[in-house]
Amino acid sequence: MADPIIVCQAPAAHTLLSLTATGWTAVGSFIGAVCVLALVAYNWNYLRLARDQTNAAVTQANVATTR
Secondary structure (H helix, E strand, O other): OOOOOOOOOOOOOOOEOOEOHHHHHHHHHHHHHHHHHHHHHHHHHHHHHHHHHHHHHHHHHHHHHHO
16 A cells, blocks of 8 residues: 655745745845945045045145244
């Protein structure tokens, strides 16, 4: 007597807006990477502007001390 083969149905994939949990994880990772790049760009510009202001202040101080 052979053992009967039991066939189970695959569980239904739960989706939200046509994306599974794995898809939403990928979306979250992508958004996180974009946020990191945006913050790098913002900080780069901020530091550049701060350096320019520092150089301007030093130049102004030098001019003020020579007069």
